[in-house]
Amino acid sequence: MTELVSLSGIRKNYAGVQALKGVDFDLKAGEVHALIGENGAGKSTLMRVLGGETAPTSGTVRLYGRTVQFSGPRDATRRGISLIHQELALAPDLTVAENIFLGRLPRIINHRRLRKAASEILGRLGFAIDPAIQAGRLTVAHQQVVEIAKALSNNARIIVFDEPTAVLANSDAERLLAIIRELRAGGTGVVYISHRLNEVFELSDRITIMKDGAHVETRQTSAADVDEVIASMVGRRMSTLFPPRDGRAPGRVVVEVRNISRGQKVRDVSFSVRAGEVVGLGGLVGSGRTEVARLVFGADRMDAGTVELNGKPLHLSSPRKAVRARIGLVPEDRKEHGVILDSPIRINTTLAKMRSVARFGFLDVDKERRVAASLGAEMHLKAESVDAAVSSLSGGNQQKVALAKWFHADCDLLILDEPTRGVDVGAKGEIYTLINDLARAGKAVLVISSEHQELFGLCDRILVMAEGAVAGELTESEFTEQHLLTLAMTGSTRERDNASQ
Amino acid sequence: MSTTSESAAAPSPFTPRILEAVRHYGTLGIFLVLVLVASLWSDAFLTERNLMNVVRQVASGAGIMAIGMLFVVLTRGIDLSVGSIAAVGSVLCAHLVAVQGYGVPMAILLVIVSGAACGVVTGFFVAYMRLPSFVISLAMMAIARGISLIISAGRPITMGSPGAPLVDFGSGFLFGIPQPAILMLAIYAVGGVVLAYTSFGRIVTAIGSNEEAVRLSGVPVERYVLSVYVISGALAAVAGIVAAGRTGIGTPQVGVGAELDVIAAVVIGGASLMGGRGGMFNTLLGALILGIITNIMNLAGVPGYHQNVYLGLIIILAMLIQFVTARSRR
Numbered sequence: 056m057t058e059l060v061s062l063s064g065i066r067k068n069y070a071g072v073q074a075l076k077g078v079d080f081d082l083k084a085g086e087v088h089a090l091i092g093e094n095g096a097g098k099s100t101l102m103r104v105l106g107g108e109t110a111p112t113s114g115t116v117r118l119y120g121r122t123v124q125f126s127g128p129r130d131a132t133r134r135g136i137s138l139i140h141q142e143l144a145l146a147p148d149l150t151v152a153e154n155i156f157l158g159r160l161p162r163i164i165n166h167r168r169l170r171k172a173a174s175e176i177l178g179r180l181g182f183a184i185d186p187a188i189q190a191g192r193l194t195v196a197h198q199q200v201v202e203i204a205k206a207l208s209n210n211a212r213i214i215v216f217d218e219p220t221a222v223l224a225n226s227d228a229e230r231l232l233a234i235i236r237e238l239r240a241g242g243t244g245v246v247y248i249s250h251r252l253n254e255v256f257e258l259s260d261r262i263t264i265m266k267d268g269a270h271v272e273t274r275q276t277s278a279a280d281v282d283e284v285i286a287s288m289v290g291r292r293m294s295t296l297f298p299p300r301d302g303r304a305p306g307r308v309v310v311e312v313r314n315i316s317r318g319q320k321v322r323d324v325s326f327s328v329r330a331g332e333v334v335g336l337g338g339l340v341g342s343g344r345t346e347v348a349r350l351v352f353g354a355d356r357m358d359a360g361t362v363e364l365n366g367k368p369l370h371l372s373s374p375r376k377a378v379r380a381r382i383g384l385v386p387e388d389r390k391e392h393g394v395i396l397d398s399p400i401r402i403n404t405t406l407a408k409m410r411s412v413a414r415f416g417f418l419d420v421d422k423e424r425r426v427a428a429s430l431g432a433e434m435h436l437k438a439e440s441v442d443a444a445v446s447s448l449s450g451g452n453q454q455k456v457a458l459a460k461w462f463h464a465d466c467d468l469l470i471l472d473e474p475t476r477g478v479d480v481g482a483k484g485e486i487y488t489l490i491n492d493l494a495r496a497g498k499a500v501l502v503i504s505s506e507h508q509e510l511f512g513l514c515d516r517i518l519v520m521a522e523g524a525v526a527g528e529l530t531e532s533e534f535t536e537q538h539l540l541t542l543a544m545t546g547s548t549r550e551r552d553n554a555s556q
Numbered sequence: 557m558s559t560t561s562e563s564a565a566a567p568s569p570f571t572p573r574i575l576e577a578v579r580h581y582g583t584l585g586i587f588l589v590l591v592l593v594a595s596l597w598s599d600a601f602l603t604e605r606n607l608m609n610v611v612r613q614v615a616s617g618a619g620i621m622a623i624g625m626l627f628v629v630l631t632r633g634i635d636l637s638v639g640s641i642a643a644v645g646s647v648l649c650a651h652l653v654a655v656q657g658y659g660v661p662m663a664i665l666l667v668i669v670s671g672a673a674c675g676v677v678t679g680f681f682v683a684y685m686r687l688p689s690f691v692i693s694l695a696m697m698a699i700a701r702g703i704s705l706i707i708s709a710g711r712p713i714t715m716g717s718p719g720a721p722l723v724d725f726g727s728g729f730l731f732g733i734p735q736p737a738i739l740m741l742a743i744y745a746v747g748g749v750v751l752a753y754t755s756f757g758r759i760v761t762a763i764g765s766n767e768e769a770v771r772l773s774g775v776p777v778e779r780y781v782l783s784v785y786v787i788s789g790a791l792a793a794v795a796g797i798v799a800a801g802r803t804g805i806g807t808p809q810v811g812v813g814a815e816l817d818v819i820a821a822v823v824i825g826g827a828s829l830m831g832g833r834g835g836m837f838n839t840l841l842g843a844l845i846l847g848i849i850t851n852i853m854n855l856a857g858v859p860g861y862h863q864n865v866y867l868g869l870i871i872i873l874a875m876l877i878q879f880v881t882a883r884s885r886r
Contacts, residue, residue: 354772378774386772395766397832402758407773409755416754460773 057084058120059213059244060136065104065114067097067268074100076268077114082213082244087235089247089259089276093288093505097268098248099141102215105246106138107131129158136213137206143198147191151177154190155205176204180234196227203234214238215246220254232258250339252281252544264288285540297484297512298491305332305515308366309499310382310468312351315360320346322523324360328468328499333490335510336503337529338520338543344503345387347520348470351501352384353377364468378407383461385454387472387503393457396446400438401427403445403456407464430459435485451482458489468499475509487513507536519543582877583826583838587845594852601855608734614847615736616726616802618817619840620795622825623747624788625818626839630751631784632764632831633682633689638792638818639811640700641671645796647704650713650806653722660721664797671793672786674700679785683778693785697815704808712807719804726801736798741840743791748836760784764831820867821846824874846870 060082067075075097082088090098103109104116107125115122118134125131128138145154152173153160160169166187173186182200184193190201199219206214216235220228235245235258249255255262255276262279264271264287271287311327321343328334336344349355351362353371362369364380371377374384386392394403401420404427405412412423427441434455438448445456454474461469471490475483490513494500504510510517511534519526519542527542595602621638628635645667652663674696681692715722728735751757759780762770771777792811800806825842827834849870853863 352772373776374772375774375776384772391766392768392772395762395769397765398762402762406762406770406775409758413755416756418753418755418758464774 058082059084059118060105061117062101062105063115063117065101065116066112067100067104067109068112074268075104075111078265078268078270080105080263080270080273082246084212084244085239085242086260087239087245087247087258089249089255089262090265091249091252091255091262091284091288092265092271093507096265096288098265099217100268101265102138102217102246102248105131105213106136106215108138132158132209132211135209135211136215137209137211138215139199139202139206139217139219141218143195143202145190145198145201148189150187151184151190151193151201152186154201155186155208157205172208173204176208177201179207180204181230194227196231199227199231200234211243213244213246215248217248218250219247220249220251228254250544252284256281281545282537285537285544288536288540298488300491300515303331303333303491303494303515306330306497309364310351310501311363311366312347313361313363315347315350315362316358317346317350317355318358320523321350321357324520324523324525326518326525328501330467330497330499331494332516333494333500333502333514335514335517336501336520337505337507337510337517337539338526340505342520342543343523344520345472346523348384348386348472348501348503351377351468352382352470354384378464378466381465381467383407383464383466383469385457385461385469385471385474387476389450389453389457389477394445394453394460396453397444399442399444400431400436400448400456400459401441404430404441404459404463407460411463426463427459430462431455434459434462434489449482451478451486454478454482454486455489458486462489462493466498468501469493470501470503472503473505474502475504475506483509507539510534510539580826583824583841583845586824587841587848590845590848594848598852598855601852604732606851606855608729608732608737610847610851611737611740611844612734612802613850614843615734615740616795616798617843618814618821618846619740619843620743620798621788621792621814621818622821622839622843623743623836624784624791625822626747626825626827626834626836627751627760627784628689628788629819629822629827629829630760630764630831630834631781632767632829633781633784634693634819634829635675635678635689635785635788636693636815637674637678637696637700638788638795639814640697640704641674641789641792642796642799642811642814643704643808644674644700644707645671645793646800646810647708647713647796647806647808648793649722649797649800650715650719651707653719654713654715654806657718660719667793667797668790671796672790674792675786675789676782678789679782682785683781689785701808704810708806708808710808712805712809715800715804715806719800722797722801723804726798726803736802739794739798743794744836744840751836756780756783761832761834764828764833766832816867817846820871820874823871 058081062078062080065075065078078097078101080101092098100109104111107128107130146157149157152169155173155176156169170186177184177186180200180203184197184200190198193201219231232254238245247259259276261273262276262284263273264284266288307330308327309330313325315324316322324347336347338344350357353374353376362371364382369376369380390396401423405423412419412426424441431438431441436455437452445453448456475486478486490500490502502510502513517529517539519529519539521543529538600606621642625635625638648670649663649667652658652666653660678693678696681687682689725735730738759770759775763777763780767777796810799810821843822834822839823829824845825834825839827839850863853866
């Protein structure tokens with residue numbers, strides 16, 4: 056088999072963070088090369104380098120045997136490389152045909168010829184999609200097909216699929232896999248990124264495993280098995296960062312979530328959290344963890360189900376209701392949802408309970424400064440003063456401000472969505488200690504995290520989600536990545552297989 | 557993800573401070589320079605008579621409406637209906653007093669309530685239906701203008717003797733200052749206190765900075781968004797009453813195009829149309845700057861049509877200053 060592309064020693068630094076630490080990767084004609092690893096392992100970044108969307112800090116890209124430097128994604132596309140992203144990049148208001156030929160449209164468009172050409176390509180893929188329809192009106196599966204058609208129309212010899220089946224129903228996923236096999240038979244090289252290990256094993260010829268921005272190993276799929284692969288993805292110890300769990304005594308049930316659902320994202324989820332208990336919500340990105348948090352916080356409406364707090368049913372129609380019931384949420388997206396970046400620390404600190412520093416609607420700013428300063432000291436917040444804008448702080452300290460808001464509001468249940476994302480190691484340890492302190496003070500804590508060691512270090516038990524449902528629960532003795540990943544990656548598929556039998 | 561954050565050159569340590577100062581004191585600087593230039597250039601400018609004339613015009617023009625507009629703009633909204641609501645205020649006030657025979661205090665109250673009601677309608681669609689304020693207030697602009705024409709049948713309504721207290725107010729002086737100007741300054745003072753020292757002002761500003769973060773802190777964002785349009789509508793009605801008092805006539809021609817002046821005043825005052833940034837004092841300065849510029853152009857004999865062109869250019873200049881300072885922040 057001829058080698059289509061070979062990446063060697065690819066490094067990529069983002070503002071001091073090493074996203075890629077000298078990765079090698081190659082792709083041959085007529086093969087499916089799977090690329091797997093945990094979230095944040097650097098898979099997507101590596102593929103952005105291949106697709107010309109990101110220039111590597113160092114390292115070489117050899118394409119068809121020659122060293123190349125892409126000037127941009129267009130350049131890569133012209134040389135026969137197509138990336139199909141997880142989030143589809145179609146223009147929803149343009150027609151299918153226009154989307155397929157986007158970027159190469161002539162100045163004057165002959166719509167009839169364009170549609171005919173589009174139909175041909177779609178037909179080759181075995182789909183009878185009307186090329187005159189607006190792309191935004193297609194199902195996600197069909198949009199994916201249009202993306203593939205776009206790649207084919209570019210005469211792509213290398214196609215990268217970034218988690219193509221994550222959003223697809225089972226039958227559509229099967230069809231997509233069939234298309235990929237056909238592409239392979241036609242000599243196209245396919246890079247396949249997926250968290251569904253079953254698919255990876257079914258489809259791929261070789262598997263490359265990445266971890267923390269580095270290449271772990273590449274092996275022939277036929278010579279690998281699921282357990283080994285999961286073991287390779289597993290990682291470093293962070294145990295020293297975690298405070299001891301003693302002194303926590305889980306008591307009465309604080310929150311009881313029963314059968315909540317919302318669309319396809321959250322399906323019949325039930326769990327409870329007790330006072331003084333830290334419960335983890337694990338699983339892959341997109342498995343519905345954040346959506347569950349938003350439902351319990353009233354940020355989205357649930358289709359079905361109930362939430363009880365301290366034995367009383369809640370009518371969660373808005374975050375306001377949740378906050379009044381003493382539920383807090385530290386959202387995943389700190390900068391967009393967690394804090395007001397332009398505002399001072401003190402304003403962010405008191406935002407969820409402003410009446411504590413106001414009398415008859417008039418703010419007592421001195422009192423607010425004292426409140427914010429004492430909370431800041433308690434949390435080891437590093438800032439010039441409480442009047443400094445949150446944007447002037449480091450990621451870890453910003454996150455402490457987001458936490459301080461709920462410390463100030465004094466919640467019974469605090470939900471933390473990726474509490475240490477973008478936080479340096481030192482601040483991570485401090486945040487873990489704060490979370491532990493909350494539990495010691497008898498609060499119920501729900502932690503969502505994609506860092507498994509974090510869940511193991513913090514939680515009393517972990518609920519693992521897959522495709523919107525709770526795939527299983529791990530107690531302390533079962534805290535291994537193997538168990539967690541098995542539930543997260545294969546649990547749901549097994550469930551599906553069982554259901555279809 | 558983009559890589560722009562990397563490629564952006566690190567700003568030198570002193571530029572942000574300069575830009576910060578420009579943003580804080582820029583409006584004051586422009587104001588002072590303008591006064592200086594105007595008084596050097598024309599002997600007629602720095603006379604008590606002329607200056608009092610300027611503030612009276614500002615008070616019955618963009619001045620009072622700019623207070624409400626600032627609250628709206630702070631939430632990242634815009635209210636294009638203020639001029640039309642002022643027309644309703646002007647016409648309704650004259651109609652109630654001269655035709656319906658209401659007492660002046662009752663008429664004033666009813667007019668303010670009507671203006672607030674217009675704001676409730678706009679605010680409801682913006683806050684609860686999440687429709688763009690630009691479009692909804694544009695619709696309200698047409699509706700209110702229509703209502704003012706209906707009430708007045710398209711003709712000016714002379715208030716005559718029943719409206720005497722209003723006319724006295726509109727043309728009267730207190731401590732040598734036109735009474736409308738005193739009213740305006742009083743409302744600015746209240747607005748300034750509300751904005752700087754109350755939870756309401758804080759939340760309104762915070763909504764403009766990051767609405768989602770405020771919502772996720774358990775604040776009923778919708779109520780606050782609704783209320784800024786109510787304030788804007790009520791103050792527009794007050795501006796209409798002042799205009800009616802100044803001339804003794806309620807006319808549906810009041811406030812045509814005023815939304816432009818009002819938004820210009822707020823923007824020249826350094827408020828960001830992206831929300832979250834703006835101050836009451838600077839807005840007052842913005843309104844005065846606008847009034848002075850118009851005054852200078854009148855003194856210089858610049859034809860009215862040309863004045864529009866200069867006004868537009870001045871708004872572009874103010875936006876440029878905004879743009880440069882805002883860019884440095886991220």
